Amino acid sequence: MSTFSINGVELYYELVGDPTAKEAIVFLNGVMASTNSWAYQTELFKKTGFRLLLHDFKGQLKSDKPNGPYTFHQHAFETVELMQNAGIEKAHLVGTSYGGEVALRMAIDFPQFVKSCVIIDSVSELDSLLETFVIGWKNLCDQLDGEAFFWGMAPTIYSEKFIRENRKMLEKRAQAMKLFPEEYFIGQTYLYDTFLQDVNMTSELSKITCPVLIVNGEEDILKPSKFSRIIHDSIKGSEWVILPDCGHVTIFEQFEALNTCILGFLTKITAYK
Numbered sequence: 276m277s278t279f280s281i282n283g284v285e286l287y288y289e290l291v292g293d294p295t296a297k298e299a300i301v302f303l304n305g306v307m308a309s310t311n312s313w314a315y316q317t318e319l320f321k322k323t324g325f326r327l328l329l330h331d332f333k334g335q336l337k338s339d340k341p342n343g344p345y346t347f348h349q350h351a352f353e354t355v356e357l358m359q360n361a362g363i364e365k366a367h368l369v370g371t372s373y374g375g376e377v378a379l380r381m382a383i384d385f386p387q388f389v390k391s392c393v394i395i396d397s398v399s400e401l402d403s404l405l406e407t408f409v410i411g412w413k414n415l416c417d418q419l420d421g422e423a424f425f426w427g428m429a430p431t432i433y434s435e436k437f438i439r440e441n442r443k444m445l446e447k448r449a450q451a452m453k454l455f456p457e458e459y460f461i462g463q464t465y466l467y468d469t470f471l472q473d474v475n476m477t478s479e480l481s482k483i484t485c486p487v488l489i490v491n492g493e494e495d496i497l498k499p500s501k502f503s504r505i506i507h508d509s510i511k512g513s514e515w516v517i518l519p520d521c522g523h524v525t526i527f528e529q530f531e532a533l534n535t536c537i538l539g540f541l542t543k544i545t546a547y548k
Contacts, residue, residue, distance in 0.1 A: 278338075279330075279360055281353050287337035288330035290361050291317055296326040298390075298545055299366040301358060303374025304329075305396075305524070306466050307428070309336040315530035316369070316537075323538065328361055330354070332377070334462040334469075336455075343465025346473050347380040355385050364388070367541055371395040371526050372498065373466065376474055379506070382483045383476065391486040391544050393537050396495055396523050398502040399477040399509070406471060408497055413467050416460040421452030424460070434494040434522030480509035487513040488540040490533060492521030514540070 278285045289310050300320055302313045310329040317327055331338040332350050354377065358366060367390050370378035375397025382389045398405065408431050415427040426449055429438065438445065487510050491503040500517055507515040516536050521529040 279357050281356050284333050284341055284353075285339045286330050286333060286353060286357060288328065288357055288361075291327040291329070292321045292325055294326060294362070296324055298324070298541070299326040299328060299358075299363045300541075301328045301354065301363070301366045301368050303354070303368060303370030303377050304332060304335060305372035305374055305526075306335075306470065307463065308371075308374075312526065315526060316534060319534055319538070325367075325541075326363070328358060328363060328366070330357055332373075332466070334466045336459055336462075340458055340462035340465065343462075344468035344472055345465065346469065347377055347476070348384055350377045351381040351384055354381060355388050358388060365390050367391045367393070367544075369393040369395070369537060370397065372397055372523065373470060376470070376476075379476060379480065379483070382485055382487075383479050386483070386485065389485050391488075391541070392483070393488045393490065393540065394503075394506060395490045395525050395533070396492060396498050396503075397489075397506070398474060398498050399480055399506050400475050400502070401471070405498065409467050409471055413464050416464050416467075419457055419460055421455045421459075422449045425449040425452045431497045432523040434492065434520065434528060436494075436520055437522055437524075437528045477505055477509055480506060481511070483510050486540070486544050488536065489513055489515045490525060490536055491517055492523060492525045492528065493517050493519045494521055495523040495525075497523045 334340050368378040375394040378392045415424045489503050489507050491500050507513050518529045525533050
């Protein structure tokens with residue numbers, strides 16, 4: 276657990292696993308998340324022999340929050356710099372939501388550093404409903420009330436089944452967000468503005484030539500499967516999996532099925548390279 280300075284901005288990161296491992300995975304967070312959001316993935320992929328790099332983007336919980344908005348190219352460049360600092364020349368990228376969009380930008384702008392991409396519940400363009408959801412999150416941030424923020428955004432990211440079956444856990448998460456500092460919500464607004472202004476990259480997806488796996492939850496109302504289809508149709512040779520009974524936060528809701536998909540995809544790539 277360390278920090279790395281890029282142009283005066285401190286990024287929080289974690290490097291996990293055998294430093295001599297031949298294969299590395301860079302996990303890229305969703306917008307509201309932090310490195311610990313990958314808890315259901317990190318232990319498995321460490322055990323299966325991968326070196327893992329996780330970090331909070333600038334604007335996120337444990338990293339600096341310089342004035343935004345930013346760009347996805349900046350996030351991609353900073354991730355590449357962090358990889359090089361960690362001694363990782365080339366990596367498999369696993370990104371969820373905002374992190375998947377950073378992964379797409381990395382594969383477009385810095386292909387020499389990318390072995391493959393797993394894109395989870397992500398988009399390459401906006402529609403009016405998605406834009407409205409994110410504007411609603413910005414308005415919730417303005418209240419600086421973590422509990423109200425959590426319950427305001429929860430219906431847009433979790434499936435009805437997950438909410439019904441995990442009410443007590445979600446209540447604990449809502450209470451925990453009451454303790455988040457004001458700067459967390461300021462950073463969130465910078466990231467939301469980045470997304471709204473810079474996520475459009477569909478026309479560039481054909482440049483991506485590395486192996487790509489696209490995964491989305493069937494019940495995701497925030498970034499529904501039509502966006503995954505756009506990405507799949509735009510990237511030659513990409514694979515696409517839809518997970519049933521799953522909302523937007525696939526890394527929590529269907530982590531076992533997701534991990535199976537990722538591990539199978541990476542095993543195929545590394546076995547036949």
